[in-house]
Amino acid sequence: MRAIIKTAPEPGASFVSDxxxxxxxxxxxxxxxxxxxxxxSDREFYRWGSAAKSFPMQFxxxxxxxxxxxxxxxxxxxxxxxxxxxxxxxxxAPCGSCFQCRIGNGHNCDHMRLLGNDLxxxxxxxxxxxxxxxxxxxDDMPFEIGALLEPAGVAWHAMQRANKQIxxxxxxxxxxGPIGLLAIEYAKILGAAEVIAIEPNSFRRNLAxxxxxxxxxxxNDVLEYIQSKYSYRGGVDIVFEVSGASQAYxxxxxxxxxxxxxxxxxxxxxxxxxxxxxxxxxxxxxVQGIFGRLLWNTWExxxxxxxxxxxxxxxxxTDRLPLGELGPVIDMLSGNSNKVVMYPQGLA
Numbered sequence: 001m002r003a004i005i006k007t008a009p010e011p012g013a014s015f016v017s018d019x020x021x022x023x024x025x026x027x028x029x030x031x032x033x034x035x036x037x038x039x040x041s042d043r044e045f046y047r048w049g050s051a052a053k054s055f056p057m058q059f060x061x062x063x064x065x066x067x068x069x070x071x072x073x074x075x076x077x078x079x080x081x082x083x084x085x086x087x088x089x090x091x092x093a094p095c096g097s098c099f100q101c102r103i104g105n106g107h108n109c110d111h112m113r114l115l116g117n118d119l120x121x122x123x124x125x126x127x128x129x130x131x132x133x134x135x136x137x138x139d140d141m142p143f144e145i146g147a148l149l150e151p152a153g154v155a156w157h158a159m160q161r162a163n164k165q166i167x168x169x170x171x172x173x174x175x176x177g178p179i180g181l182l183a184i185e186y187a188k189i190l191g192a193a194e195v196i197a198i199e200p201n202s203f204r205r206n207l208a209x210x211x212x213x214x215x216x217x218x219x220n221d222v223l224e225y226i227q228s229k230y231s232y233r234g235g236v237d238i239v240f241e242v243s244g245a246s247q248a249y250x251x252x253x254x255x256x257x258x259x260x261x262x263x264x265x266x267x268x269x270x271x272x273x274x275x276x277x278x279x280x281x282x283x284x285x286x287v288q289g290i291f292g293r294l295l296w297n298t299w300e301x302x303x304x305x306x307x308x309x310x311x312x313x314x315x316x317x318t319d320r321l322p323l324g325e326l327g328p329v330i331d332m333l334s335g336n337s338n339k340v341v342m343y344p345q346g347l348a
Contacts, residue, residue, distance in 0.1 A: 002344070003124035004326050005060045011048045013063060013326045022120065022128035026075040029131050031087065034143035036122040037066040037317075038329055038340045039151060040177060040244075041267075045116070046330045050269045051244075055117050063326070065091035065115040067122030068137065068146030078131045087134040088146035089122065090153075090299070091115040092292050096132065107157075107292040122147075123323065125344045135299055138307065144320070144341045148178075148313040149302060151339075153293035155182035156302050158240055158263050159190060161288045167191035170236040172226075172255055174198045175243025175266060176208040176215075178316050178339045183240050183265075184211045185311055196236065198222055198248070203336040218248070226255050233257055240265060246272045253279045261286045317341055 003019040024030040044052040045063055068088045074081055081087070094101050094109035101109050115121050119129060137146045159166065171192045173183050176199035187195050188211070197213040199205040205215045216222040226235055235257035241248060244266025253274075256262060262285060274280065280287065293299060305311050316339040319332060323344040332340055 001125040002323055003062045004064065004323070005062050006045060006057065007060045009048060009053070009057070009059070011046070013046050015323075015325045019060075019062065019124065022126055024073055024075045024128040026077040027130055027132075028075045028128045029071045029078060029081055029087075029134060030073040030126060030128045031069045031089070031134070032072050032126055033067050033069040033122050033124060033344045035068050035147040036064045036323070036342045036344060037144070037147045037151070038064075038333065038342065039066055040333065041065075042116075042326075043330050043333055046326055051267055055114070057117055061117070062120035062122075062124045062127065063116045064121035064123030065117075066147050066150040067127075068143045068149075069122075071134075072126070074131070081131055081134065081136070086137050086139065086141070086143075086146070088137050088149045088299075089115065089129065090133050090135070090293065090295060091150055092295070093119060093130050093133050094295065106295045123326070123342065123344075125323070135296055137303070141303075141306070142314070144317060145306065145313050147341060148316060148339065149299060150293070151178055152182050152311075152313055153298045153302055154265060154290065155179045155186055155242075156305075157293045157298050158183060158265050158290045159186045160294060160298065160301075161290055162238055162240075162261060162263055166238065168193050169238055170194050170196070170230055170233075172196045172198070172222075172236045172239045172252065173208075173213070174239065174241045174248045174252055175245070176201070176204040176213075177242065179265060180240075180242040181207055181211060181316065181338070182311070183242060184208055184213045187240075188212055189305070189310055196222065196226065198251070204338065207338060218251070223251060223254055230257075235260065237261070238263065242266050244268050246270050249274070253285070256283075256285060258283045259285075261288065263288045263290060265290045320347060322346055
């Protein structure tokens, strides 16, 4: 079958037409992939940056971790799904038996396997995955929307970890890629008094503005704005860091009021040095990390929001392509593109 594979711990990836067909094990399902969206972390794996090197990988490995499709076959032990089911895929494969899984934190399993890293991913015509990684989607949900549930769920998980206490709060979002843009929309749905966004790319800054955010390029202007407008409360209430840029943290902590909350979503490429006594302890700042989605609570919330017409994930998509060479797609992510979706079965 056709697939995009990583063959060695070095930059690049190969588009091949002869990758072996997957065969589902007894607890797995065979999925015909209909839509696969491209993530910033796929760019890291393609370029083999420092973030990618921190994840062990065996080669060759099919890349891609945001996808949806149709089940073609189920293993002998699978009873909750059947051939013909339309499904979206979570990128985390929890073991189901460790301490974290037993207390309901399967998204943070002690023995986690990741799609496109430990398991062959969705940049292929078909993939075989544990049935625990998939969830059914409504019949009227387009496959491209199903593929976007994974990244959209990250942003919603961030709202859940902020305890959804967004109402009447001033929110600052750093980074306006797809997850940052969704964080803007979610914060507004949850009643934020104002959403402020920082983004260096003018194209994405305009997308954030279109979604109702007050936008700034990185620099002192955002701090001057916050200090002039919200000096009486000492800054913003909640910060969501989505960019993964380590240099963003000093500005974000200066913008945050005493007793505020910092929710970190992006994965910086290098360690961050923080003056914990001065910036965290004495100001009683809460720092909350985010990894993946709550299984499957986040997904159920998100599908309800979509079915209720509260969010339109399709508006994130700027480019639709057949499955092919990954290099040109990676280049698109650095230009005037937002979400790029590939269609392994071909464009309709």
